[in-house]
Amino acid sequence: MIIVGHVTYESQKSQGVMGTPMALKLLPKTSTKQHNFLYEYCVALFLSAHPNIIGMFGIAIESKEHYGFLYEAALQRDLISIIKPKEGIPEPAAKQCTKQLVSALEFIHHKGLVYRDVKPENVLIFGRDCQNIKLTDFGLTRPRGTMLKLVSGIIPYTAPELSNTQNCEGVPIDFTLDAWALGVLLFCLMTGYFPWEKTLPSDPFFQDFVIWQETGSTEELSQHWKILTTEAMDMLSKLMTLNPLERSPVSKVLWYLDQPWRVDNWRAQEELD
Structure with missing residues (x-):
């Protein structure tokens, strides 16, 4: 809750200060x-x-x-409140948000911790157009290497190694869990959709993603991916590599901030040039 x-201090009350x-x-x-x-x-x-x-x-x-x-207090709510279904948020705002998220996650990782709860509801907004955002809710944050028993509820942000029901002993948590979840969050910002509901073979959208990762073919990917540029696809592919040992760190995203992320924005820029 x-x-x-x-909270108003006594010294302020007499002056009518909020x-x-x-x-x-x-x-x-x-x-x-x-x-x-x-x-x-x-x-x-x-x-x-x-x-x-x-x-x-x-x-x-x-x-x-x-x-x-x-x-x-975040008086302007959280990130989920500004993501428009089927649209996402404007690309400049998405990049502004992303830059700050990476900075916060890198700081957490530098302290030897894994955040483990990257999602729009935990990104609080201060200022318009994501000029200043802040991570909140650290109930799931744990030191890197902590053994995590397999979760019972699989959501879009759950990395596939946690969905492996055969590994009954659990897995040691790593920074790569945050990289995966960040990739899912960026997809939501750019498209207004989740890429899939669950990171399980039974989810056809996730299976299409697995095919892309394993073969390089994008033919089976849903139409939601088609609005992304080659650069954005490459960024997400690296963040959400199926093998956590090969997954890019969150800092890799910074390489793509100067690249176009949505095809419509890229075409508009081409026309201006």
Whole structure:
């Protein structure tokens, strides 16, 4: 549960000054262990110095029914609220967002942590056109190498190595999980679609992607991929390489920021030139 409000200091009240906007995250004790709450709070506080990671106020609370902590309020909502279905967001805004996301993820990785929750709902917007975005929600963040038992629910952002039901012992988590999820997020920004529903052989859209990765043929890919330029396709191919040992780091995306990502934008630029 997230509650947004303002905190006004006594010295400001007499001057009629609006207080600092803060968000209060409440975690019910019925479903949250104390050590899990403290872990998330401490990780968020540890990472909050980065300009593209949500700011923390160093204030944790406990009530009879909840644990909670205060953090910077995003008054302009999150990234999912501006992604138009079947359209995505304008390419300049997508690139502005991407540059900041890469910076935040690199910072997290430099600290030896894997974020593990890259998705639009966890990207908070400050300013118009993604001028400033910040990552939030660090409940799933873990040190690199932590053994992760296989997840029961597979979503579009789940890397295929986690979908391998034969590996009952789990896998050690790595930065490549964030690279995969970032690739899925960029596809959503550029197209307004998910590339697939699940990273499982039973999902025909994912199977078509596997064929492309294994053969280089794009014939079976859905029409959603057709609006992407060769450069954008190459970027996504590297981020979402099936073999995690061959997957590009998130920093690889920076090489493509000066390249066109959507065919319609590339054609418009060609006409101008």
